[in-house]
Amino acid sequence: MTLTPTALVLLGLLLAAWTVAAIWAVLAARARQKRAEASQRHARRLGRMVDESPALPLLVRVDGRIEAPLRLANWLGLEKVPQYLTELDGERVDGGSGGLSTEKLAELTEAVRRTQRTAAPFRMVATPRGSTRSLALRGHLADPQVSPGGAALVWVFDFSDSESELVQLREDAARARGDFAALVGLIEAAPMPMWFRSPDGDLRLVNQAYVRAVAGEDARSVAETGVELIESVDGLTARQVALQSFARKLPIERMVSATIGGQRRALRVSDLPLGDEGVAGYAVDVEEMEELSRDFRAFRDAQRAMLDQLSAGVAQFDVRRQLTFANQPFQRIFALKPTTMLDPPPFERLLDLARDAGRVPEARDFPAWRRERAGWFTASAPQEEAWTLADGTHLRVVGQPLPDGGMMLIAEDRTEQLRLSAVRDTLLRTRTATFDSLFESVAVFAPDGKMQLWNRRFAADWGLEDTFLDGHPRIEALLDRISQKLVHPGRVRQVGDAIRSATLDRKQREGRATLADGRTLEFAGVPLPDGNGLLTVLDITDSQKAEEALKQRNAALEEADAMKTRFLATMSYEFRTPLTSIGGFAELLQAGLGGELSEQGNDYVAAILSSVARLGEQIDDVLDLSQSEAGLLPLAQEEIDLLPFVTKLVEERAAAIKAGSITLDMRGDRSAGRLTGDRRRLGRAVGHLIDNAIAATPSGGRILVELSGRKGKAQIVVSDNGPGMDAATLARALEGIKVAADGKTIERRQGLGLPLARQLIEAHGGTLELLSEPGQGTAAIVELP
Template sequence: MQSTPTALALIGLLLAAWVAGAAWLMIAAGARARRADAARKAARRMVRMIDESPAIPLIVRVDGRIEASERLAGWLGLSKLPQYLGDLGGSDSARGLSAEQLAELSANVLRTQKTATPFRMELTPPGSQRSLAVRGVLADPQVSPGGAALLWVFDFSESQGELARLRAEASRAKGDFAALVGLIEAAPLPMWFRGPDARLKLVNTSYVRAVGAESAEAVVEAQIELVEAVDGLTAAQVASQAAAANTPVERVVTATIGGQRRSLRVSDLPLGAEGVAGYAVDIEEMEEQARTFRAFREAQRQMLDQLSVGVAQFGPDRRLLSANQPFRRIFAMRPGATDGIEFERLLRESREAGRTPEVRDFPAWRAERTEWFGIGEAVEEAWPLNDGTHLRIVAQPMPDGGLVLIAEDRTESLALSATRDTLLRTRTATFDSLFEALAVFAPDGHMQLWNRRFGGAWGLDQDDLEGHPTADELVAKIAPRLEQPKQAKAIGDVVRGATLDRKQTGGRVALADGRTLEIAGVPLPDGNGLLTVLDITDSQNAEAALLERAEALEAADEVKTRFLANMSYEFRVPLTSIGGFAELLEAGVAGELSAQGREYVAAILESVHRLTDQVENVLALSQSEAGLLPLAKERLDLLPFVTQVVREREAAIVEAGLSLDLRGGGTSKVEADPRQLSRALGHLLDNAIAATPEGGKILVDLSRKKDGVRIVVSDNGRGMTADELRRAREGLRIGADGKPERRQGLGIPLATQLVEAHGGTLEIVSRRGEGTFATIHLP
């Protein structure tokens, strides 16, 4: 059969449609297969997710049958999940649910099935630590038609433990909060809390008392601040700044509490978004103690500056904290050096200034001194310096790790010690070399020191003095050697008087060997007593001889007095008679005399006059030396008196061709005997006239001094040598052969005696070829 093109086309179309349908069926079948496979995988994944989920679904049908995972059996402590709800109790009381739990669960399920009311309950299988939460609802008809109940069982054992722990912590926190609130309320310092707006929300009782309010509510309501504004910032503004910076702020301010200004340390503590807490600590006592401590430290430094001992304190960091002026002076610290210098540097600078000993290895020496900071006891050293200074260094470690360094300049002390040792040795040597016997007794009566002569004076051996015997023991040893042993008690009384009574006493004792000792007790400044013993045997004998001689001299003096009285009469009477008869002859009573006879009579009268003066001088000198010169003192105007004496020698001055200058101003009066004073002044003028050659000059000067009157008689004559002046002052002396020895005239010795009899002095200065200068001093 011959096919037409149209048929072929239709066949092709048919085949193509068939192929397309087959292909579509194949594709649809593959898609359904893939969807089925995906559904199976999703179901398995869902089942697995349900098995791994923290909750297990339990379906309870109307007839009581149950459907759930075997995991639920493990949670309930059952080996296998039963088919009915009533079998969840199990046969063993230690497995499954208890009867009460099962009854409650059954009732809740029944109510849900009937009324669709959800329920919640908790189950704890007996004998198990597992806690189960059950949430029941009416099951969706797609899940289980017919009014079944769907129960979700959650294992919240861990949550339950955490919840119990949280509840315990909450209870404990509540108790702690209550205790904290009570503590804050009972706290002795003001405390407060501010909200985020920096307004007061809570204050304690101490805050209320501090601001003097009635209650905490009144403080919060009125926003009464404890602290005043400082530098324009109120307490609330400072708290806001602390909250903004989220940093605690602490400051010291003053506030009025109880009518008194107190220093407070105020702290603001940010609490995040909750607000700012604050408290104030009263530090007034601490500030007062700090002020007291500062004052004490300043007083201590001032006191240390007054000491002669240098004191410096170093801190635990080995830096200088303080040093007084003596320490700075001893170690020659620079004027600009401030506190804080290190100990090692101080030693280095002191070494450069020559204030440390010379050592070979200075770094090692300095390291050894640095170890003073770590030792547990004080160290003392002696530092001899190059300039002869001796320092005593004491290093005292402090409990805080610091060090106190004490420096004492002992140069003078050592010098005094050396001087004291020398004095002690000198005293011992002096004691031993003295002629007197000496012993020093202590207040307790023991003999401390004695010289070598002491034992010999009493006839004691050195063995008797060894062991420093007491005064009573010494007296007992001396008593047998005394002429009268009872006198030994007087020796003990002398020692006791010098040591205990502090009185100087003395006496004499006679020894059996005929010697006489004079003893004296002298109290010493150190409390001891000195007993001096002197052998006066020879002086006693000499005293007896002197007494005999004194008696003889008294007798001789009486003879001398009678001799002078007789000589005054015997000399004057013949001279008066000779002068009288010569004057009668000159007057012509015996007849007219020739020229040669008148010359003889004139010579006799002149000789009588001169001899009369010499006799008067000898008698006056003898009486003066014997202390028998009579003085009739009266008030004299000195210038007229001296003028009269000078005028009496005017003829002799003119005859010798001399000039005389008399000087004197003002009024000078003295108490003196006119006759004797004129004789003394006349002898000086006569000597000046005799010693001055023609054309010479004599000066007489009167002047008033603070201690009396001065009369000067000077000349420019030939003068005298020192030996001639000495002989002139000695005048008439008795030679070794008992005969008078004429040295010079009697004028100067007599003038000296007469001036001294008036209580004055006569000074004579003379040089050969220059003249003589005589000065009379009268009171």
């Protein structure tokens, strides 16, 4: 079959149309494909944006089915998104290790149902189990285009970081509020006045201490009335000073005085600008600190004045090792000049000055030695050294570190102390040697009864071993040893009592002990000034024997004295009776009663009477002298006027003076006065002196008798110009009757005049003094009271 051209044309047109349609269809398909790919890319981009957004959607349908991205499951701690809302607790998905808690899930379910029924939105917060993530859920009714049929759309936000920040901010805010409240309470309770001023200087806030200080009613009234605590100083008020601080943006601190509670107190006031808010201020009561400072200064001055009175040198150095004080002994010990204290040197420089003055020990390496001493500042304990100087001075130096980093240097001159120590050692050795050389045995006991010192004779007297005494035994052990040496061991208590009395009672006590070997020891406990007791022991065996002999001799002497007394008592009768008889018969013969006597008979009778008178005087002299030496001389008490008394004695011897061709010179006046005594015996004494002068004066010689009164005493001087006597003759002239050398017999010295005169004058309380020189004569001086 052949096709017509028309048919071919139509066929061509049809094919062309078909081709065009195919091309259009292909192009249209490509365009739709591009739009689809674009839509897919847009959907993926939107999905990705949703996945990356801070809020994830949770679509809950009416039947409880849910739609949510996998990321939400991860937030909830689930491996995949469950199908229903009730499965968000994770029990059906992974066994309950994630998801919401039962309570939160119930709350979410109720909120979703309420939204689906009422279209009311809701908000809640939830934390998945086992997670610290905080999720915020905001639900509302979903748009019909999203899900028709009343589904609920819940947006889930992860605000963990924000929640942490919020929690931190809440905590900070709570802490700030607490701190602010505490600060306000602290300011209110502060014991110091505190206030706050506005930028214009007006008071805005004050605390209770401020109110009490200004005696106000309350803080508000004080702030409103502007009552100032601080008075004007140098024309500036407290407000003006605060404005200066605010303008300069610098704190201002000053010391002022204010009246608080009726007392003037020292305050340290500070004004502190607080940016543009105003100025804060507070006042610290430093009155006690000022008092302490004044007391410290006074104490320091008193301490330094006291240190100046010490014999030890004291210097103080501060933390910079600078000399701050040195007392006078320190300056003297280290030879510091007065100009040195005007600019006190540091420690090292002070050692240099001391070295120049020769007041430190010689050191081979002085810089190293000085560095070692500088290390005392950092030492943990006091450092002490002994310095021996070139001039022989010995110093005890102590470096005392102070807590503030300084040091106190103490220097004590121990030269004299060491010398005294050496002297003491010498004295101790001398004491030991003296103890050992004593005739007595001695021992020293301490108050606790321990034996301290003893000499060698102590051990010998008591028969004790040296080894026993070297152990310094106590009293009990010593008494136990001594008791073995005694005749009566029980009497050893006397020795212990003497020791205890000396050491404890501080009283002296004596006693005697008889040893078994026949010796007798006398002991005494003597308290010593140092609190110890001294026991002295003396062997009195020989002296006791001598005492017995003396007692026997004394008994013999007493018997001899009794015999002498009896002799003197009978001698007067035995001598005077025959002499009186002789004299009486001689007087009878002289009177002619026996007949007329021849001239030669009368001469004999006269010679007998003269001899009787002379013998009577001699008997009286012997009796008076014997009684005077025996202390038995009786004295009469008569009133004697000395001038006529002496004159009568001289007149009685006028004949003897004339017969010897002797010139008598008598001087005297009433100034001699009167005295009470035995006229007869005192006349005999002075008469003997005149008789001796007459006998010693040659023919043509001269005798002086002078009577005077001197210083309440009467003085009688009888002198001659005879041959005089030497010292030996003068001594014999004054000797009278005395006990012989054998102690039993009595011997008589030649001449009784002077001895008797001396005895009689001394019996009247006077004195007799003889002055004589060969060729110059003799003078007897009598002084009577």
